[in-house]
Amino acid sequence: MAAPCVSCCRGLSYRLFLGLRVNFAQTQGYWQTLPVDAQTAPESQILRLIHTTVVTTKKNVSASGRDSYTEDFIKKQIEEFNIGKRHLANMMGEDPETFTQEDIDRAIAYLFPSGLFEKRARPIMKHPEQIFPKQRAIQWGEDGRPFHFLFYTGKQSYYSLMHDTYGKLLQLEKHNDPFPQKTESMNLIGSRWLIKEELEEMLVEKLSDQDYMQFIRLLEKLLTLQYGPAEEEFIQRFRRSVTIQSQKQLIEPLQYDEQGMAFSTSEGRRKSARAEAVVYERGSGKIRVNGIDYLQYFPITQDREQLMFPFHYLDRLGKHDVICTVSGGGRSAQGLLTSDPRVRERKKPGQEGARRKFTWKKR
């Protein structure tokens, strides 16, 4: 725009002060002052602002309304990332071919050490697909007609997915024979349905909770019917594997002491109590805590019952000896073995305790 006149600027700043997001490109087109007579006073200039609309070519904003990154831009970013990765590998003296993302993270943390508490504010170097959010290409052609037939629903990917799934369901119901043979069911135990966030990421669309639940219900209905390999492949797209919890717990191998007796050490904690226990293979059920016999250390029956619980469950009550050291916490916390994440709830402001509110007074 040519040298803006004073009044125009004042008008603009007034709008900015009101907190309205002004797209400068647009205002240039929309708001224009008519040429003012030089004889009139500067104050009356402001009052005489006459606005006229001028047709301008607007930016073609995509349906989501966010800044859209073009495909070329993303491709360029990916190329730059790959080149940068190789440079980084050379800098660190490693092989560029086998430089993984973890190596990149470590290298960046080494070269740009940052003491910022917010992890997301620290320097990162990741693949552009993880940094730039997934965009959707413009969904209509030059004539303005949308490509997808469900565009006007607002959530075209979701509804088209529902449409496909329901189509499959109807097909299976048609071919369903009343005496189905037992087909081997896929691994339902080791996998779970993808969560709402994952589905949103897959469809690049915002979904509501009800939409998500409806989709999962459809898939579950699909599972009750006899399906073939094509449908199985379709369903597997929406399943994610779940870690087997028992494999997560690392069982350390047995250690052997001088006499050749096997023993195993383990740690446990609850609240602020820390305990380390050594269980011996052969014994008569004696337990020593901090050098004191358990009968004297835990005078309360309930604590001793807690100690007995794991042995009693495995029917090995008098078969093992235990020597343990505990510190911190109270009598109840020191008796526990599995990690209990429950801690004392904090007191909140505006309340008397964690849950108790102040007495309500009418006035």
Place this chain on the structure above:
Amino acid sequence: MAARTVWAAGRCSEQAGAVNRAVRRLPGLTQVRWSRYGPEFRDPLTDKGHCRKPAAELTEEEKYDQDLGKTQLIKAAPAAQTCSAFADPVISKSTNMMMKGGSKVLARSLMAQTLEAVERKQFEKYHAASAEEQATIERNPYTIFHQALKNCEPVIGLVPILKGGHFYQVPVPLSDRRRRFLAMKWMIKDCRENKPRRTLMPEKLSYELLEAFANKGPVIKRKHDMHKMAEANRALAHYRWW
């Protein structure tokens, strides 16, 4: 097919978890009762016989549950829970309800003394009775405890419902949990309040338990009063909307 139909029932937990998570995210609703455990945690199984069954005996449902258990996270067992045969859930609940100020030690000792007192009284009666009566006298304190509380459970309860600016006592069916809770609550409250000076809780509680076992005593009377009031307010039953 059976596995899949069973899975539909097991899905409820996942859906409940999903619904729970959905509730968490709804902007207008905030969960008031939250715990350190997420919704995916399930309660621990302290039943010893659970993993003793050989694989052949397990039904498909149990097999499915066992497999599912491998992938699910489990909460830690509370301090008072054991797989001991002597651990009775009813007794534990009553002990907790009797507890004051968190002194579980005192509550547990009181409960133990109560059961001992009940047993002693019953044994005295037993030795003093004739042969025919001895067969009818119950000496196991646990059965007496359970039966006494069962006798004290009200069948129907009253709920204050606001209608037209007034609170009306409307008869309402009670759930099992509520009934057990009320029975225990009335028993403990009665023993605390209507106690002559210098009597200790175990003594009074054992006396009340034996009376309730015989279907007489103040707690049973309170139950009957509740039933009579519910019967009297029968006309207001239509105020209930659930």
